[in-house]
Amino acid sequence: MGKLSGIRVIDLSMFLPGPMLTVMMADQGADVIKVEPAAGDPARTQGPFEDGHSIWFANLNRGKASVVLDLKSEAGKAALADLIRGADVFVEGFRPGVMARLGFGWDDVRALNPRIVYCSISAFGQHGALAHHPAHDMTVQALAGFLSVNDGPDGTPAVPGVPAADVAAGLTGLAAVLMALIGREKTGQGDYIDIAMFDSLLPWGAHIAGSALTGGPSPRSDNQRSLGGAAFYNVYDTEDGRHVVLGGREIKFARALLTALGRPDLIALAEAEAGEAQAPLIAFLRDTFRTRSRDEWDAFMADLDVAYAPVLDFAEAFAQPHIAERGLLCGVHISPAIRFAGETYTPGPVPPLQGDAP
Known part of the structure; x- marks a missing residue:
């Protein structure tokens, strides 16, 4: 029930x-x-x-x-x-x-x-x-x-x-x-x-539209902390033409990665205002990520406390063990995100043929 x-x-x-x-x-x-x-x-x-x-x-x-x-x-x-x-x-x-x-x-x-x-x-x-x-x-x-x-x-x-x-x-x-x-x-x-x-x-848009709501300038992605203006919330190319993301701006993540890359001198830039002030750090990370393949970066990041992820296509995303472990797919059906303790999900009957209601 x-x-x-x-x-x-x-x-x-x-x-x-x-x-x-x-x-x-x-x-x-x-x-x-x-x-x-x-x-x-x-x-x-x-x-x-x-x-x-x-x-x-x-x-x-x-x-x-x-x-x-x-x-x-x-x-x-x-x-x-x-x-x-x-x-x-x-x-x-x-x-x-x-x-x-x-x-x-x-x-x-x-x-x-x-x-x-x-x-x-x-x-x-x-x-x-x-x-x-x-x-x-x-x-x-x-x-x-x-x-x-x-x-x-x-x-x-x-x-x-x-x-x-x-x-x-x-x-x-x-x-x-x-x-x-x-x-x-x-x-x-x-x-x-x-x-x-x-x-x-x-x-x-509440987290990005504040300046426009108060009569100020509208947000631009190149100077917003969550839209591309921050080095540690950004998308980067890899050597093999794929992409990875850094998806967490907390300074602990910047400290972990930049130390591992041998550039602790750049940590302070990760705390600067999004936009022009972070441009040198973004440029460094762009150049750095282009030196290895996406899989090589996955291996490099495996033991680091960094909010990092490879950019997966849907086929790669659906093939992740996490999907199976949480039961997020049932055949071609995407399982409901709303689930209750002690209940298991099985998809409802096949989608209706037109006019199949009794």
Whole structure:
């Protein structure tokens, strides 16, 4: 029995943020019914595939059931209304106003079920100047300021490797839904949650955006301690064209490495302000790391107390013993990060075929 056994979720979301929210609920025993149009969730068609299923789709929709409904038809509307009457949570990821036009806005749904928790997920929220601006993850990251510091040495922003706005919305939405379910135990009433990818991402910049928040200059990656301006929080090339990182700025790490490299005279530079003051130390480390291969640096660092790591690709990352020891993979499924003592995880049933709900 999962922690959310007995909770029924109606999930009208597709792609990434909403399905991430609801698969975390399904992993904990919630009964999640995915409502899809005839064309299905577009993630179903995104390769690569395993046993006929998209691995992306499988990881975000395992353990759910699927119903296919045409919400522009009277039969489809009636079927969705029946599902809502027996549900605890309703999740949708359409543009603002779409659900209301279909007859399933917050007022419509709570009239059918006053106890339901209704969560809308959109790029910029249900109101505001940007509410109707079309966007996926990178658009949100650009408008939230994050892409400006996701840049290379020449200052040009790069396409982000992680869809941080999508993920932030999924995690924030999950927290909000669970809070609302707890609140319902006290009031007996459901709630409405307006989750925006933009809103969810902004707090993730609190550690770097301080100067901009106070009316000062915006952060630049080349002078920020956690964005590339500090020698011991940086990425370095190796002799074989690979990369390693130093990922801890505490002076004990600088002392350990620079002493081992025979340059204790540079330790003081590791305590200087990020940016120009640390440039000589960054230059020394760049030259030094280029003298050996990544594997040779792994061996050199093995006995040193330094926050160091090789930059691994996904195949290398998944092959690490740590992954197996903690049970973080189950076939092609990435195990939930949320696990409870004394409980073991096995993935839910294969991802649903369209319309497989009884």
